[in-house]
Amino acid sequence: MVSQSPSPSPTAAPVRPQAAPTPDSPALSCENVNFFYGETQAIQNVTIDVPRGKVIAFIGPSGCGKSTLLRCFNRMNDFIPDSRLEGRILFHGQDLYAREVDPVQVRRRIGMVFQKPNPFPKSIYDNIAWGPLINGLVPRSGRRAWLDALVERCLRGAALWDEVKDRLGESGLALSGGQQQRLCIARAMALEPEIILMDEPCSALDPRSTQRVEDLIDELRGHYTIIIVTHNMQQAARVSDLTAFYYLGELVEYGPTDELFQRPREPRTEAYITGRFG
Amino acid sequence: MSELHEVGTIGPGLRRRRGRFLGEEGIRLGLAAAAGVAIVITLGIAITLISEALRFFAHVGLAEFLFGRKWAPTFKPPAFGVLPLVAGTLHIVVGSCLIAVPLGLGAALWLSEYASDRGRAIIKPTLEVLAGIPSVVFGYFAINAITPLLRKIMPGVDVFNSLSASVVVGVMVLPLVASLCDDAFRAVPRALREGAYALGATKREVCIQVLIPAALSGVLAAVVLAVSRAVGETMAVALAAGNLAQLTLDPRQSIQTMTGFIVQISAGDVAHGSVEYQTLFAVGLLLFLITLAMNLIANYIFRKFREEYE
Numbered sequence: 001m002v003s004q005s006p007s008p009s010p011t012a013a014p015v016r017p018q019a020a021p022t023p024d025s026p027a028l029s030c031e032n033v034n035f036f037y038g039e040t041q042a043i044q045n046v047t048i049d050v051p052r053g054k055v056i057a058f059i060g061p062s063g064c065g066k067s068t069l070l071r072c073f074n075r076m077n078d079f080i081p082d083s084r085l086e087g088r089i090l091f092h093g094q095d096l097y098a099r100e101v102d103p104v105q106v107r108r109r110i111g112m113v114f115q116k117p118n119p120f121p122k123s124i125y126d127n128i129a130w131g132p133l134i135n136g137l138v139p140r141s142g143r144r145a146w147l148d149a150l151v152e153r154c155l156r157g158a159a160l161w162d163e164v165k166d167r168l169g170e171s172g173l174a175l176s177g178g179q180q181q182r183l184c185i186a187r188a189m190a191l192e193p194e195i196i197l198m199d200e201p202c203s204a205l206d207p208r209s210t211q212r213v214e215d216l217i218d219e220l221r222g223h224y225t226i227i228i229v230t231h232n233m234q235q236a237a238r239v240s241d242l243t244a245f246y247y248l249g250e251l252v253e254y255g256p257t258d259e260l261f262q263r264p265r266e267p268r269t270e271a272y273i274t275g276r277f278g
Numbered sequence: 279m280s281e282l283h284e285v286g287t288i289g290p291g292l293r294r295r296r297g298r299f300l301g302e303e304g305i306r307l308g309l310a311a312a313a314g315v316a317i318v319i320t321l322g323i324a325i326t327l328i329s330e331a332l333r334f335f336a337h338v339g340l341a342e343f344l345f346g347r348k349w350a351p352t353f354k355p356p357a358f359g360v361l362p363l364v365a366g367t368l369h370i371v372v373g374s375c376l377i378a379v380p381l382g383l384g385a386a387l388w389l390s391e392y393a394s395d396r397g398r399a400i401i402k403p404t405l406e407v408l409a410g411i412p413s414v415v416f417g418y419f420a421i422n423a424i425t426p427l428l429r430k431i432m433p434g435v436d437v438f439n440s441l442s443a444s445v446v447v448g449v450m451v452l453p454l455v456a457s458l459c460d461d462a463f464r465a466v467p468r469a470l471r472e473g474a475y476a477l478g479a480t481k482r483e484v485c486i487q488v489l490i491p492a493a494l495s496g497v498l499a500a501v502v503l504a505v506s507r508a509v510g511e512t513m514a515v516a517l518a519a520g521n522l523a524q525l526t527l528d529p530r531q532s533i534q535t536m537t538g539f540i541v542q543i544s545a546g547d548v549a550h551g552s553v554e555y556q557t558l559f560a561v562g563l564l565l566f567l568i569t570l571a572m573n574l575i576a577n578y579i580f581r582k583f584r585e586e587y588e
Contacts, residue, residue, distance in 0.1 A: 074476060076472060076475065076476065079472075079475070081394070081395070104478050104479070104480055105478070107475060107476055107477065107478045108477075108478030111476065111477070112472075112476035114469055114472060114473060114476075116469055118467070118469040118470055118472070118473040119473075120470065120473065120474070120488060120492075121470075121491065121492055122491075130477065130487070131477035131478065131479075134477070134478070134479050134480075134483045134487070135477075135478050184473070187473075187477065188476070188477070191477060191478065
């Protein structure tokens with residue numbers, strides 16, 4: 001997939017459900033996905049179904065492809081020159097990499113939270129209002145009230161409202177690292193995505209802030225499908241319903257978190273979770 | 279029995295060796311002198327400018343110089359109002375920035391956000407070549423190419439005119455603006471772009487609403503440095519704009535800038551020590567103060583806005 005420009009062409013069709021979603025149909029499914037950086041294959045033939053409304057952890061040693069796969073889900077890898085994807089990633093039955101799909105529309109429906117908190121150098125309020133504004137989601141009349149309500153709802157949803165409600169005009173960069181990360185989660189929620197991808201969201205945070213983000217993930221369970229990449233196995237065990245273990249670009253084992261941690265079927269999974277490598 | 283060292287002497291291996299010491303000191307002093315040359319020269323120039331300018335102001339009042347509307351130091355009776363020269367310089371500054379800032383900003387955005395590695399590998403060195411062309415060549419180019427073109431498409435353009443000079447100075451400072459803005463955009467963390475794209479932003483929205491605000495310090499500093507360059511640009515302007523010191527708003531007419539005047543007088547035959555001769559230093563000092571102020575402003579903007587962003 002060599003795509004230099006993620007700009008939408010005006011004729012590109014938005015992602016539309018093709019098969020009627022049922023409560024049981026997966027939020028996202030990969031079919032035989034291979035991903036290459038130039039000659040290097042980062043993901044090997046991964047097939048995985050991500051169920052709706054659950055928290056799914058991607059674990060594995062560094063370089064196992066878990067972040068790469070996560071970034072395939074909202075087409076963030078489009079920005080990497082000379083990279084290419086094979087196979088299909090289905091969202092509502094629509095292949096996200098089909099020619100007619102606009103990556104901008106994909107990213108509106110599948111949100112992302114990054115490893116390092118990256119609030120915009122704008123006010124806390126504007127950090128949240130920006131996504132809906134650029135996507136034209138704000139109604140013509142009563143903009144201010146609509147946005148005020150949205151900002152409050154998202155900040156409450158991200159368990160940040162009480163800490164910042166008196167200083168919404170301050171720069172998002174003035175917050176602590178943990179607060180910044182929750183602001184980024186609130187920012188993602190403002191677009192009401194169906195899926196939120198989290199790429200090691202706590203790796204830059206102290207234990208206390210990590211705790212709060214984990215609590216937040218727990219609260220969001222059921223409302224959003226959350227896929228979280230983490231290096232921290234305890235974290236995966238604490239927050240996720242399902243865990244997928246990747247090794248050298250392969251999906252080694254995927255199943256309910258309790259089972260995977262207590263009775264791993266694969267020797268490689270067992271070796272990793274007991275700390276023998278990685 | 280082995281000999282015991284006397285108390286208070288140093289073992290032979292630890293003794294400071296004289297040659298080595300001199301070598302180290304010599305290098306240190308040599309380097310310090312090299313660094314000091316810049317300071318000595320700057321101070322020397324500043325002192326010469328100020329002392330000669332003070333002699334000028336013994337003959338001509340400061341108010342007459344700064345606010346007088348007529349500049350004719352070599353005429354009888356002479357007039358020493360510097361405003362026409364300042365206005366001429368402003369012509370060039372405004373005109374060239376109208377060209378260099380939008381084009382430079384656009385080129386920088388294209389280079390940092392849109393260009394492929396290949397495109398970048400072609401454009402970036404080309405811009406550097408453009409920056410390396412001597413200004414006298416640009417002046418010649420203005421007279422022989424731009425002015426005839428302007429005269430063809432616009433009525434009433436004089437042979438020497440400020441518009442042609444502005445265009446050519448704009449082209450000259452374009453690489454500076456493009457290069458500094460490009461640096462500023464590339465200094466914006468990738469994470470910020472990704473955060474914006476992940477919210478469904480298009481490239482245009484990322485450029486205009488995220489990158490430019492985030493890189494504002496660098497962009498503004500680039501603009502101020504461009505102004506500073508345009509103020510100080512001499513040869514191209516002296517050639518293309520002529521040497522008619524007049525207060526006018528019309529870019530089709532000839533003007534004279536501060537630098538242009540200095541060239542004209544330096545090359546001419548005014549008597550050493552005369553008031554005409556001293557005008558050089560008064561104008562030079564004014565020019566020096568303006569560019570110094572511009573550079574200080576650029577520095578201040580760069581630091582202030584950067585702090586805000588980090």
